[in-house]
Amino acid sequence: MYRTAMEQLQRWKAKNHRKPLIIRGARQVGKTWLMKEFGKNEYDHVVYINFDNNRRMKNLFEESLEVERLVTGLELYAGYKIDPTNTLLIFDEVQEVPKALSSLKYFNEDAPQYQIICAGSLLGVALHQGTSFPVGKVEFLDLYPLSYFEFLMALGKERYVELLKKDGFDLAAAFKQDYIDLLKQYYYVGGMPETVQAFVDNRDFNEVREIQQRILAAYEQDFSKHAPNEVVPRIRMLWNSIPAQLTKENKKFIYGLIKEGARAKEYELALLWLTDCGLVHKVHRITAPNLPLKAYEDLKAFKLFLVDVGLLSCMVGLRQDILLDSSELFKEFKGALTEQYVLQQLKTIKGLKICYWTADRGSAEVDFVLDNGIHVIPVEVKAEVNLQAKSLKVYRDKFQPQLSIRTSMADYKKEDWLLNLPLWGIETAVKV
Numbered sequence: 001m002y003r004t005a006m007e008q009l010q011r012w013k014a015k016n017h018r019k020p021l022i023i024r025g026a027r028q029v030g031k032t033w034l035m036k037e038f039g040k041n042e043y044d045h046v047v048y049i050n051f052d053n054n055r056r057m058k059n060l061f062e063e064s065l066e067v068e069r070l071v072t073g074l075e076l077y078a079g080y081k082i083d084p085t086n087t088l089l090i091f092d093e094v095q096e097v098p099k100a101l102s103s104l105k106y107f108n109e110d111a112p113q114y115q116i117i118c119a120g121s122l123l124g125v126a127l128h129q130g131t132s133f134p135v136g137k138v139e140f141l142d143l144y145p146l147s148y149f150e151f152l153m154a155l156g157k158e159r160y161v162e163l164l165k166k167d168g169f170d171l172a173a174a175f176k177q178d179y180i181d182l183l184k185q186y187y188y189v190g191g192m193p194e195t196v197q198a199f200v201d202n203r204d205f206n207e208v209r210e211i212q213q214r215i216l217a218a219y220e221q222d223f224s225k226h227a228p229n230e231v232v233p234r235i236r237m238l239w240n241s242i243p244a245q246l247t248k249e250n251k252k253f254i255y256g257l258i259k260e261g262a263r264a265k266e267y268e269l270a271l272l273w274l275t276d277c278g279l280v281h282k283v284h285r286i287t288a289p290n291l292p293l294k295a296y297e298d299l300k301a302f303k304l305f306l307v308d309v310g311l312l313s314c315m316v317g318l319r320q321d322i323l324l325d326s327s328e329l330f331k332e333f334k335g336a337l338t339e340q341y342v343l344q345q346l347k348t349i350k351g352l353k354i355c356y357w358t359a360d361r362g363s364a365e366v367d368f369v370l371d372n373g374i375h376v377i378p379v380e381v382k383a384e385v386n387l388q389a390k391s392l393k394v395y396r397d398k399f400q401p402q403l404s405i406r407t408s409m410a411d412y413k414k415e416d417w418l419l420n421l422p423l424w425g426i427e428t429a430v431k432v
Contacts, residue, residue, distance in 0.1 A: 001146075001193060002153045003030065004348070008141055009038045013115065018139070020104040020116040022094075025143035026278035026307045027121035027222065028215055030193040034143065035090045035117050043115075044086040047078045051100060052093040061099040067111045070103060084113040095120035105134035122226055122277060145191030145308045147348045148341075149427050152182060154196050164425050169412035172425070179424035180409065187337050188318060190310015191344070205320045212314040219279060227273050234258075234270040242280065242304055243316045246336035250365065251303045252285070252358075264300075271304075281305045281343060286355045286369060289378070289399050293353045293371040303356060309341045335383035338423065339367060342381050342407060345426050346370065357395060364394035370429070375402060379429070382408035387420070405429060 005023075012021055023031050039046035049057055060073040074089065075082050082089075094100050100118075107114055118138075146154065149161045160179065163172050172179065188208065189199045195211045198204070223235045241258045245251065255262040274280045285301035286293055306312045318337070346354055346368065353371035357378065358364065368379040378401055380392045389406050396404060396417065405419045407429075413420040421429060 001030075001033075001197065002150060003034055003143075003146070004150065005034055005141060005143055006038060006041075008350075009034070009117075010042065012139065012141070013042060017112070018115070019108050019112070019137060020118065020134075021139045021141060022104075022123070023117065023119040023141045023143050024123060024278065025119075025121070027218065028192055028194065029143050029145050029278075029307070031119040031121070031143055032092055033193065035088075035092070035119060038117070039088040039090060043088040045078075045080070045083070046088045046090060047074055047082065048090045048092065049074075049077070050092040051096040054097075057100070058097050061097050061103060065099060065103045065106050067103075067106050067114075070107075071111070071114070082114075084111075084115065087115070089114060089116045091116065091118040093120055094118040095123045102134060105137040108134065108137040122222070144344070144348050145310075146193065146196050147191060147345055147427060148183065148186050148424065151186050151189070151191060151196060154200050155182070157182065164428055169422075169425065173411055176411070176422070179422070183341075183424045187309055187341060188313050188320070190308040190313065192308055192310060195310055208310070209314060212311055216311060216314065222277070223273075228269075231269045231273060234267050235273055238267055238270045239274060239279070240315075242306055243312060243336070245304060246312070246340060247316070250362070251336075251339065253302055253304050279307050281307070281347060283343065283368070284355050286357050289357060289369050289376040289395075289401070291371060291373075291376060293355050293369065293376065297355065301358075305340050305343045309337060309344055312340050313337060335381065338383040339381050342368065342379070342423070342426055346379075346429065348427070349429070359394060359398075364391040366391055366395050377401065377403055377405060377429075379405045379407060382406065382410075385409045389418075392418075 012018055023035065025031050036046065036048065039048070051057055056077065060070065071082060091100055104116065104118070107116055152161050160175065188205060189195055190212070192212070192215060194215070195208050198207050198211055220236065223232050227235055237258050244257055245253055255264055255267060258267065275282050281304070283303045283305065284297040284299065286296045287298055288296045290296055316336070343354065346352060351373060355369045357366045357369050366378045367381040370377045370379060378392060378395050380389050385408060387406070387408065387410055392404050392406060395401070403419060404417055405421055407421045407423050407426050409423060410420055412422055412425065
């Protein structure tokens with residue numbers, strides 16, 4: 001299975017002054033597979049340590065964090081002498097042993113020749129429990145479910161991806177129906193590696209649903225196992241409210257949809273827990289589209305999206321037969337799946353800040369506003385071929401952006417101020 005993150009890991013390896021790398025991401029997005037595959041392809045030796053229920057390693061790191069002592073312990077564990085030039089050290093579920101996380105500071109300062117990659121599904125949660133973090137001594141890589149392009153490549157459609165990456169929209173239009181049919185499949189299957197692999201192997205939508213239900217059940221178990229007892233019911237209620245939040249016409253998160261009379265203060269910890277786990281993406285409203293967007297965030301107004309469109313389609317009970325009827329699929333849930341899909345693809349673009357904008361009186365809303373460090377780009381999402389863009393026109397009249405993007409099922413078209421981008425080509429948005 002091809003992951004674009006592999007290229008980021010190769011660039012990390014090629015650096016002269018690399019720091020230990022931490023891969024962040026929700027459980028089951030493929031962090032362990034990625035680390036092991038990278039080690040297998042790029043190194044002569046791999047020392048893989050999973051800190052979950054690993055008493056020997058916990059004892060090693062509970063004592064002194066002097067690097068020479070740690071390396072000796074790792075060599076005893078591996079059964080051979082570690083050559084730092086051709087050995088990758090993998091620390092998995094590193095949040096289970098906080099001192100292993102702290103040791104990265106000393107590896108970076110005293111023994112930078114050792115090449116270390118770490119991952120932890122609940123790393124963000126661990127940090128909020130007072131874990132000492134090696135600030136400035138590590139690098140990060142964020143891993144998400146497979147994007148639509150990665151999904152196409154998993155299905156053996158590499159040429160379809162190459163075509164779009166080379167700006168071949170004119171030629172790609174000849175295969176438009178293929179892209180749409182595959183996009184419908186992606187809405188249902190999503191990008192969780194286990195579901196994609198099962199779909200590649202068997203093309204069985206029932207099997208896909210069973211795996212998605214198992215993943216969702218595992219997330220619910222995580223709530224009970226790792227979150228404070230008093231917060232667990234609120235995490236569950238907030239998590240289960242997200243599909244209803246996304247099917248509203250105005251997708252701003254409303255606490256009252258969780259429970260009548262619910263207040264923000266009651267659910268702050270639950271929301272923090274879900275975002276720290278990587279299970280939800282929080283997209284803030286901005287008051288003005290100026291650089292940097294973060295300076296103009298309205299912290300009280302936001303939209304919440306799930307980690308994966310396939311999991312959302314599972315939670316809302318999307319039926320298989322809807323896949324056969326594109327008009328029904330793209331109307332269903334008022335475009336909730338489409339906006340989730342677009343956000344998910346944009347999240348895979350490194351260095352992109354994503355917000356949204358609404359007029360003060362709520363008379364207009366632009367689904368996403370992107371900050372790529374150079375430009376602020378408004379993006380309006382349409383689930384079908386509908387090319388009305390009233391909100392985008394209001395935004396343009398008010399702020400005069402150099403470029404605006406409308407993404408829908410319509411064909412590619414470049415106008416003076418507006419780029420019409422097919423939904424199946426949204427990952428190319430970073431090039432504009």
